[in-house]
Amino acid sequence: MKAYLAIISARFRMLLQYRAAALAGLGTQVFWGLIRLMIFGAFYAMPSAKSAPMSWPQVVSYIWLGQATLMLLPMWQDAEVRNMVRDGSVGYELARPLDLYSLWFARSVASRTAPTLLRSVPLVIVAGLFFGLQFPASLAAAAGWILSMFSALLLSCAISTFVLITTLWTVSGRGITDLTGPCVWIFSGIMLPLPLFPEWMQSLINFLPFRGLLDIPFRIYTGNIPLNEFAGAIGHQLLWTAALILLSRWLLALGTRKLTIQGG
Amino acid sequence: MLNALKLYFRYAGVSIRSQLQYRASFAMTTLGHFLLNVITFVSIWALFNRFGNVRGWTLAEVGLFYGIVNTAFAIAEMFGRGFDIFPPMVKGGQFDTLLLRPRSTILQIFGLEFQLMRVGKLAQGLLVLIWSIANLSIAWSAAKILLLLAAIFGGVCLFTGLFVLYATVSFWTTESLELFNTVTYGGVETTQFPLTFYQPWFRAIFTYVVPLACINYFPAHVILERHEELGTSVAFQAASPLIGVIFLIVALQIWKLGVRHYRSTGS
Numbered sequence: 001m002k003a004y005l006a007i008i009s010a011r012f013r014m015l016l017q018y019r020a021a022a023l024a025g026l027g028t029q030v031f032w033g034l035i036r037l038m039i040f041g042a043f044y045a046m047p048s049a050k051s052a053p054m055s056w057p058q059v060v061s062y063i064w065l066g067q068a069t070l071m072l073l074p075m076w077q078d079a080e081v082r083n084m085v086r087d088g089s090v091g092y093e094l095a096r097p098l099d100l101y102s103l104w105f106a107r108s109v110a111s112r113t114a115p116t117l118l119r120s121v122p123l124v125i126v127a128g129l130f131f132g133l134q135f136p137a138s139l140a141a142a143a144g145w146i147l148s149m150f151s152a153l154l155l156s157c158a159i160s161t162f163v164l165i166t167t168l169w170t171v172s173g174r175g176i177t178d179l180t181g182p183c184v185w186i187f188s189g190i191m192l193p194l195p196l197f198p199e200w201m202q203s204l205i206n207f208l209p210f211r212g213l214l215d216i217p218f219r220i221y222t223g224n225i226p227l228n229e230f231a232g233a234i235g236h237q238l239l240w241t242a243a244l245i246l247l248s249r250w251l252l253a254l255g256t257r258k259l260t261i262q263g264g
Numbered sequence: 265m266l267n268a269l270k271l272y273f274r275y276a277g278v279s280i281r282s283q284l285q286y287r288a289s290f291a292m293t294t295l296g297h298f299l300l301n302v303i304t305f306v307s308i309w310a311l312f313n314r315f316g317n318v319r320g321w322t323l324a325e326v327g328l329f330y331g332i333v334n335t336a337f338a339i340a341e342m343f344g345r346g347f348d349i350f351p352p353m354v355k356g357g358q359f360d361t362l363l364l365r366p367r368s369t370i371l372q373i374f375g376l377e378f379q380l381m382r383v384g385k386l387a388q389g390l391l392v393l394i395w396s397i398a399n400l401s402i403a404w405s406a407a408k409i410l411l412l413l414a415a416i417f418g419g420v421c422l423f424t425g426l427f428v429l430y431a432t433v434s435f436w437t438t439e440s441l442e443l444f445n446t447v448t449y450g451g452v453e454t455t456q457f458p459l460t461f462y463q464p465w466f467r468a469i470f471t472y473v474v475p476l477a478c479i480n481y482f483p484a485h486v487i488l489e490r491h492e493e494l495g496t497s498v499a500f501q502a503a504s505p506l507i508g509v510i511f512l513i514v515a516l517q518i519w520k521l522g523v524r525h526y527r528s529t530g531s
Contacts, residue, residue, distance in 0.1 A: 021442070024442040024443070027442070027443070027446070028443075028445065028446045031450055032446075032453075034466070035453055035462075038461055038462045038466065039457055041461075042318050042457070043315040049315060052315070178293045178295075178297075179295065179296050179299070181296060182299035182303050186303040186307065191303060191304065196310060198313055198314070
């Protein structure tokens, strides 16, 4: 355990070096948030908005939280391990006296939390002061949100590590990664808050793991998911996380048995 | 000139062949680009599906905006992404190699990369464009077809101009600027919807600074024969795609200035 914590803290310190990038990212995300806000605002100005499943203030908070925790999504892959598979240095990884899955998982945790923290804190302050991001709906919602955010982090890492392991099969390591992006993009809620999709799509959306990445924590935060449904929602996140970890471990065991190391 | 074109096609051919080396990955990447764009349109559709028409705009009309800007962006990305990998070349000093060759730097950088995988994006943009045209009752004339093509062409020029500017900035600062992603991707996102959705300061950015409105919002009004809410004249709307071409010409001049200013960092 100590070894993995050391890996997390080392990666964390490395990523925190990129403060200028974080500042530029802040500007970009405020800009994007504003575009979103104006587009959704035009729709919410219509009389039909009265029957929408989310109120306007809820949508505003949802959009800003989405911009704040964008870096948490498993769309941005850790290029390091991908290149290791490609150029053969993954052999060193196998030689380390550590469990490979836990190693990659720990790396993923670090590379998601550091940039997310760095970007979200200033963004939340700016959005809260000037652009209508509200406080959590209640104290219970705040507690549920923190718990659910943490589950979202684990889920995101489980998904990205799963994708990473599939690169053991495709050498250039881009294909599956590029297909995960679109799924995350639409089914996490970052493009469009999930309750706004048509009713007939909801059962599919509710089944898939991706809503655990953003939609569940944000709807708990805004009070769109009531207190009595917290357990079910967070349970959904944790179940998928566990399932993906088991599947990935099995795939990894299979993959390392037949792995060809490139180069020499 | 002909010789330059021939050389460019050689460059592009090499780039395409190298991309096709990883065939399965290539197919999935292309599909990924296609899907990513389909998703954007699905979410626009979902909004219309839930809220109905917005300020008198239908989904098919918004599809026209979407189709023009995305088609133009996809084509520009295919040709112009070489400028994207340019900043690290300045940083590493590899740009010197290009300067030594007896060809224009612009040609060589265009030739650095031809991103074939953007056909996924292009196909989606065209599909939406065709779908929207099929669902709109437009009285087509030769002039309107020409204007539609001009709008797409103007858009390609404008986006290419942005890529060139992005590369040019790296002569002065070797930090790549996220700002440019904001105006390219952000611009595409913005101009998928009518300009009047946005606040005045925001409209001003995409009319005067990065004139994306000139390659879809204004010409689309002529094609749809719709009264423009901001009160511009039809003549201006019809001529506005030209601004994209002017933008590219200006960008190329700034590029030449940058090349003259260039001092190698390499050692």
